[in-house]
Amino acid sequence: MGLERTYEEINEKIKSGKAVVLTAEEVLDLVEEKGIPAAAAEVDVVTTGTFGPMCSSGVFLNLGHPRPRIKITEAYLNGVRAGTGLAAVDIYLGATSLPPTDPGNRSYPGEFAYGGGHVIEDLVAGKEIRLEAHSYGTDCYPLKKIETKFRLAEINEATMFNPRNSYQNYNAAVNISEKTIYTYMGILKPDLGNANYSTSGQLSPLFNDPLLKTIGIGTRIFLGGGIGYVAWNGTQHNPEVERNPGGVPNYPAGTLAVIGDLKGMSPRWLRGLSFLGYGATLQVGLGIPIPILNEEIMAYTAVRDRDILTPVTDYSRSYPHREGGNLGMVSYAELNSGSITLNGRRVPTAPLSSIPGAREIALTLKDWIMSGRFLLSRPAAPLPSAGANITVKPLPQRK
Amino acid sequence: MIKHKLVLRFPASLVEQPLIYRLVKDYDLMVNILRADINPRKEGRLVMEVSGREEKYQQALQWLRDQGLRITNLQQQVIWRSDRCTQCGACSVICPTGALAISRPSMAIRFYEDKCVACEHCIKACPARAMEIYLNNGE
Ligand code: SF4
Ligand code: SF4
Numbered sequence: 001m002g003l004e005r006t007y008e009e010i011n012e013k014i015k016s017g018k019a020v021v022l023t024a025e026e027v028l029d030l031v032e033e034k035g036i037p038a039a040a041a042e043v044d045v046v047t048t049g050t051f052g053p054m055c056s057s058g059v060f061l062n063l064g065h066p067r068p069r070i071k072i073t074e075a076y077l078n079g080v081r082a083g084t085g086l087a088a089v090d091i092y093l094g095a096t097s098l099p100p101t102d103p104g105n106r107s108y109p110g111e112f113a114y115g116g117g118h119v120i121e122d123l124v125a126g127k128e129i130r131l132e133a134h135s136y137g138t139d140c141y142p143l144k145k146i147e148t149k150f151r152l153a154e155i156n157e158a159t160m161f162n163p164r165n166s167y168q169n170y171n172a173a174v175n176i177s178e179k180t181i182y183t184y185m186g187i188l189k190p191d192l193g194n195a196n197y198s199t200s201g202q203l204s205p206l207f208n209d210p211l212l213k214t215i216g217i218g219t220r221i222f223l224g225g226g227i228g229y230v231a232w233n234g235t236q237h238n239p240e241v242e243r244n245p246g247g248v249p250n251y252p253a254g255t256l257a258v259i260g261d262l263k264g265m266s267p268r269w270l271r272g273l274s275f276l277g278y279g280a281t282l283q284v285g286l287g288i289p290i291p292i293l294n295e296e297i298m299a300y301t302a303v304r305d306r307d308i309l310t311p312v313t314d315y316s317r318s319y320p321h322r323e324g325g326n327l328g329m330v331s332y333a334e335l336n337s338g339s340i341t342l343n344g345r346r347v348p349t350a351p352l353s354s355i356p357g358a359r360e361i362a363l364t365l366k367d368w369i370m371s372g373r374f375l376l377s378r379p380a381a382p383l384p385s386a387g388a389n390i391t392v393k394p395l396p397q398r399k
Numbered sequence: 400m401i402k403h404k405l406v407l408r409f410p411a412s413l414v415e416q417p418l419i420y421r422l423v424k425d426y427d428l429m430v431n432i433l434r435a436d437i438n439p440r441k442e443g444r445l446v447m448e449v450s451g452r453e454e455k456y457q458q459a460l461q462w463l464r465d466q467g468l469r470i471t472n473l474q475q476q477v478i479w480r481s482d483r484c485t486q487c488g489a490c491s492v493i494c495p496t497g498a499l500a501i502s503r504p505s506m507a508i509r510f511y512e513d514k515c516v517a518c519e520h521c522i523k524a525c526p527a528r529a530m531e532i533y534l535n536n537g538e
Binding site: 051052053111113186187189193194196271273274275276281283336337338348349350351352353354355356357 | 485486487488489490491492493501503504505506507523524526527528
């Protein structure tokens with residue numbers, strides 16, 4: 001292949017304000033008009049975005065010590081339980097955590113009005129957060145209980161660390177049973193009443209670098225409206241799935257673990273969500289720049305919704321009981337059209353991942369790069385991809 | 400001719416009254432019932448579209464109020480907090496009337512107030528809680 005570009009060359013162009021940056025949508029017209037080689041010669045960076053519910057998200061907080069000191073064994077933020085088990089005043093607040101008083105699904109479908117995702121949104125919005133913490137007391141950490149209030153700016157560290165974000169492809173969810181079901185894929189009406197899906201398709205980061213040739217450990221990204229980094233592969237990373245000739249997986253595949261400073265983020269891109277009958281979670285805005293190192297990478301970023309397929313999965317039986325199988329494959333172009341055809345029937349579709357939000361993230365990242373505020377980072381190490389022989393395993397169940 | 404969408408709330412004691420019949424017969428109004436929650440032991444709620452002559456319409460409203468009904472304009476019942484909306488699109492398959500619908504190809508959600516029948520399905524279905532009900536407006 002002809003053209004080769006290095007990270008250093010791209011960053012030099014960014015610094016001198018000469019980098020050509022397009023979003024993963026904008027680049028499609030260019031490629032259509034001029035072809036891959038000419039587009040690759042012209043474009044330095046393609047930006048991507050996604051803004052969807054991502055349950056495996058949360059923040060590590062270091063609260064600082066009260067006087068006297070405390071070794072927290074139980075912590076609640078605005079009533080929502082945070083994880084302890086680290087050092088004295090380090091806690092982890094997960095997006096799906098709930099207050100112990102939440103009725104759950106006892107009154108079905110539960111509302112889950114306020115959970116970890118909402119606390120994270122309130123934290124990043126600068127609101128005052130109520131802390132209640134308990135301990136057994138030690139000689140070095142005598143305090144046994146504290147109730148106080150704090151704001152994000154007043155604590156030492158708030159590090160967002162999301163063990164699994166930015167799923168590369170995800171099932172379209174339907175319900176073949178006779179009653180409405182309430183899932184993390186939204187409300188699914190009976191008898192194929194609707195099909196919900198949750199990726200930003202051609203704008204989505206991992207569809208634009210399907211074999212993870214540029215995205216690796218240390219890649220600088222847009223996270224929650226601030227700057228973050230790819231920390232590792234995400235949990236349940238599953239690169240060995242069937243792919244199309246362009247390398248795009250036909251099933252849920254790669255995932256990312258990402259990290260960033262919550263204090264630099266914005267409530268616009270970290271939103272607490274309540275999924276009826278399922279729980280609370282966090283909608284995370286995430287965007288990744290793809291450096292156009294060569295024509296091969298350019299070709300990956302030219303991926304279109306019509307070429308990305310995903311399985312339609314039944315969430316009334318097949319998914320919860322891990323029975324496998326699906327009701328057919330559909331493309332994101334079909335899903336975005338408003339309906340798909342299943343078993344000869346028209347089934348209305350709805351996204352859960354905000355496509356206008358994804359577009360705005362890709363545009364924001366483009367703007368950051370063009371204004372010289374955001375440089376690209378060469379990964380410190382690659383992430384495992386196709387050929388690494390990693391597959392998702394179920395939990396062993398034995399006595 | 401005027402056309403309004405109204406929410407009527409009435410005490411249990413009025414449930415048996417032929418209210419709609421009177422609106423049609425005495426005030427020459429056209430009444431299209433969009434939704435009815437009527438329980439003989441509780442407050443009743445009717446959502447309807449009413450059209451007819453302005454003068455008659457005003458007289459009818461007065462008459463309904465005299466009967467002990469509370470009347471609000473439907474437009475004020477369900478509101479879309481565009482600042483809270485994340486444009487996810489989940490509500491588009493929940494809303495039965497197309498009041499919440501996705502514009503293509505932008506995939507932006509829009510709220511068409513005039514199509515909303517205040518069924519309230521979207522209130523809890525919206526994960527970002529961007530849909531709100533206002534119960535105390537314009538009474
Ligand atoms: S479900 Fe709520 S947040 Fe999502 S598009 Fe509809 S109104 Fe907006
Ligand atoms: S109240 Fe009903 S009709 Fe109105 S927007 Fe919500 S779902 Fe649609």
